[in-house]
Amino acid sequence: MKYFLLFFIFLSLTIEAKLKIEISQGSKDLPKIAVVPFKSNLNEGESISSLIQDNLTLFGEFKALPKEEMLSFPSSEKNFFNRDWKILNVDYVVLGSLQENNSELIRIEYFVFNISLNKLILRGDISGKYSEKEEISKVISNRVYKSITGLNGVFNTKIAYILNPSKERYKICVSDIDGSDEQVLFESEAPLMSPSWSSDLKKLAYVSFEKGFPEIYMQDLFSGDREPIKTLGLSNSAPVWSPDNKKLAFVMSLSGNPDIYIYNLRNKKISRHTTHYGIDTEPAWSPNSKKLLFTSNRSGSPQIYELTISSNRIKRVTLDGDYNARASYFPDGKDIVLVHGNNGVFHIGTKKLKSRFINTISKTTLDESPTISPNGNIIIYATKNNTQGYLAGLTLDGKSKFKLPVKLGSVREPAWSPFMN
Amino acid sequence: MTNSFVGFLNSIFVHLFLLAILTLDFSIFVPQKDRINTIPVEFVTFPTEKENNSKKIENIKNESIEKNIQKKVLIEELKVDKKKQLNFDSKRKLEDQIAETKLLKERREVQITIALIQDRINSIWKKPSLGNKNIQSEFVINLAPSGEILSFDLISSSGDKVFDESALAALSSISFITEVNGLDRKYFERNFRSFNLVFKSKN
Amino acid sequence: MKTYKKIIILSIFPLIVGCATQVSDLVTSTSYASAESDEYASVEKIDTNLDDLIYFEFDKASLSSDSKDLITKYVDFAKKAKAIRLEGHCDERGTREYNLALGEKRAIEVKNYLIIKGVSSSKIKVISYGEEKPIDINSNENAWKKNRRVEISLF
Numbered sequence: 001m002k003y004f005l006l007f008f009i010f011l012s013l014t015i016e017a018k019l020k021i022e023i024s025q026g027s028k029d030l031p032k033i034a035v036v037p038f039k040s041n042l043n044e045g046e047s048i049s050s051l052i053q054d055n056l057t058l059f060g061e062f063k064a065l066p067k068e069e070m071l072s073f074p075s076s077e078k079n080f081f082n083r084d085w086k087i088l089n090v091d092y093v094v095l096g097s098l099q100e101n102n103s104e105l106i107r108i109e110y111f112v113f114n115i116s117l118n119k120l121i122l123r124g125d126i127s128g129k130y131s132e133k134e135e136i137s138k139v140i141s142n143r144v145y146k147s148i149t150g151l152n153g154v155f156n157t158k159i160a161y162i163l164n165p166s167k168e169r170y171k172i173c174v175s176d177i178d179g180s181d182e183q184v185l186f187e188s189e190a191p192l193m194s195p196s197w198s199s200d201l202k203k204l205a206y207v208s209f210e211k212g213f214p215e216i217y218m219q220d221l222f223s224g225d226r227e228p229i230k231t232l233g234l235s236n237s238a239p240v241w242s243p244d245n246k247k248l249a250f251v252m253s254l255s256g257n258p259d260i261y262i263y264n265l266r267n268k269k270i271s272r273h274t275t276h277y278g279i280d281t282e283p284a285w286s287p288n289s290k291k292l293l294f295t296s297n298r299s300g301s302p303q304i305y306e307l308t309i310s311s312n313r314i315k316r317v318t319l320d321g322d323y324n325a326r327a328s329y330f331p332d333g334k335d336i337v338l339v340h341g342n343n344g345v346f347h348i349g350t351k352k353l354k355s356r357f358i359n360t361i362s363k364t365t366l367d368e369s370p371t372i373s374p375n376g377n378i379i380i381y382a383t384k385n386n387t388q389g390y391l392a393g394l395t396l397d398g399k400s401k402f403k404l405p406v407k408l409g410s411v412r413e414p415a416w417s418p419f420m421n
Numbered sequence: 422m423t424n425s426f427v428g429f430l431n432s433i434f435v436h437l438f439l440l441a442i443l444t445l446d447f448s449i450f451v452p453q454k455d456r457i458n459t460i461p462v463e464f465v466t467f468p469t470e471k472e473n474n475s476k477k478i479e480n481i482k483n484e485s486i487e488k489n490i491q492k493k494v495l496i497e498e499l500k501v502d503k504k505k506q507l508n509f510d511s512k513r514k515l516e517d518q519i520a521e522t523k524l525l526k527e528r529r530e531v532q533i534t535i536a537l538i539q540d541r542i543n544s545i546w547k548k549p550s551l552g553n554k555n556i557q558s559e560f561v562i563n564l565a566p567s568g569e570i571l572s573f574d575l576i577s578s579s580g581d582k583v584f585d586e587s588a589l590a591a592l593s594s595i596s597f598i599t600e601v602n603g604l605d606r607k608y609f610e611r612n613f614r615s616f617n618l619v620f621k622s623k624n
Numbered sequence: 625m626k627t628y629k630k631i632i633i634l635s636i637f638p639l640i641v642g643c644a645t646q647v648s649d650l651v652t653s654t655s656y657a658s659a660e661s662d663e664y665a666s667v668e669k670i671d672t673n674l675d676d677l678i679y680f681e682f683d684k685a686s687l688s689s690d691s692k693d694l695i696t697k698y699v700d701f702a703k704k705a706k707a708i709r710l711e712g713h714c715d716e717r718g719t720r721e722y723n724l725a726l727g728e729k730r731a732i733e734v735k736n737y738l739i740i741k742g743v744s745s746s747k748i749k750v751i752s753y754g755e756e757k758p759i760d761i762n763s764n765e766n767a768w769k770k771n772r773r774v775e776i777s778l779f
Contacts, residue, residue, distance in 0.1 A: 018615070018616060018617060019531070019535070019612045019613065019616035019617065020616070020617045020618075020619060021535055021538055021539060021616060021617070021618050021619070022539070022619045022621060023539060023542050023543055023546060023588075023618060023619065023620045023621065024543075024620075024621040024622075024623065024624050025543045025548070025624075026543060026546045026547065026548025027543060027544050027545060027546055027547055027548065029544075029547070030547075031547040061550065091547055091590070114586065114590065116589075116590030116591070116593050116594050117586060117589060117590050117593060148549075148583070149549050149550065149551075149583060150549065150551065150581055150582065150583035150584070151550075151551070330553060332553060334553070335553055376553065377550055377551075395550050396550065396553065397548075397550045399550070
């Protein structure tokens, strides 16, 4: 009897209270963006706008309106009409103009409009050398991206990776994030592994087997000078630069026991941070340089652990899955990306440090070496197709997937550079 | 006869007379009802207590009998009451059931409309990718019975301008929420005349 | 093949030198570059007529009894050899650095077994290539099985 009453009351309360409807999915459609060919007296306007368009659509986050479908070609707010774009269901319009000042310098003025809200959301200008138009376009793309998404753009960042064109040929390469402008930093007949950027973007650390055993080298990107880290162990690998640029975490194997060590770049002292007889490897720094994630099989299978450097206290991070490895922090320090394996299938996953749940985000099955964009929105990782390794990527919200341009040979171990500042 | 013989006879009579007087129970000459029955000392009780006890017992017996009767009466009364109550209850039950069915119907209709509205708004909301942020923007929507959006206002910002504006953009792009058109007018007034819409970055 | 042999021969010496510094606490700057010594340059690999390969289960470094029997066959050769090189490898699954460590663990299991059988530990050098040098680059059980190995070389 009384339950009836309660139910009745409850029912009436829920009906009588104000309705709150939740919207959380959003459209499956990508936002549509129109990059109008920039007006110019040089005929170069279109090359600038197509560079910008290529950048913005690089990670599959936007759908671009083809030039042929545009109803008008405004170059400033003066000849811009919202309705021309609203009827095409466009969400954002980028337009502008290009002026040549003298034979070398160009000045670009650009505008971004939000069509649904019918308002200008960005205007700016930039000057530079004509020969640097690609760099200039990247800067404009970053600013446009930020005005639309609120996130910092990554169009002028770089990616380092290992290229294995044939057996016994290995190269460390750095290219633009779209795969262009590839430069070979070092080439060897012996394997190369684990590239890692210094936070000031001046150096790259990596593992080389050129002497017959794994050794860590630090190479200056501008001078090309390289030197090995002198340690005691016969096996040194997995170098990672700290975000504060003062230290290098790495793995050394003394007497057959791989453990996590830290190399102080200033005084060249080495400190040991794990001692377990199992495998401890793959360190990754937290954004504040105070903690390390690492992989350890001390519990019987590879799992992720977190080490607080000052106290050497270790906490286990992953509980589910029979293989969890190669974890690294997101820029906010609260979430991690990792390789998550179950029954021989390996995906890329993300996990909040505070929650147990591991969210699988990749659909390919031999995934490894995830690297996060410095704005925390995109993940690039290595995977395999038949016998060739290639790099694939996806946005965190899962809406966009992409592949990096195919190379001659197997590509692996991508490392996204920090922001250029 | 001799004198001595008479004298002897006299003395026998006198002795017999004396014996009789001394030994005879003259109580037999006392009327029955005035006789006093004497009882040997050992068996003396207090007749009044015993009487009292039996009286008490009797009283108690009587009381309990009365009580039983009272009880029975009460039970009967209760039964009657219960019957009355049951009748009343089942009436109430019936009323409740009717009310509940009405509510459930309204609830169902409202839920269906909510789902349709969600689908519609989700399909036009270009949700920005924010990395990993967990935020929400809340709006209040005012509708006319035709479904026309009379007004919408941001009542709680997510803290992220881009996120708020994406929700605003979605709402700006529609003028009618036609999904409320088939709804019973009463249901509309109660639920959709004015309601809140919460845009969330994560489920 | 020639370059491969060269690399192996050239790398034996620094491995031996490296071993010595392992024991001491001093961070001595070992000059790796000058690896060669004539003595070792002329050392040839001993041909044992055996398989030279020990196999392992996925994510495991333990030796099966078959593996132990196979290793036992090497013991006599090993006792006579000047140097023994154990090279650990993994299949491509999982992560690269973890596999580098796993390959090393596998090679060490073989080393420890040889030591138990009486081979002098100072003769044995251990190196891991993780998943970097597969025998079979296909992605199937057959290929993976072949890649999970320790290669034994006697000099």
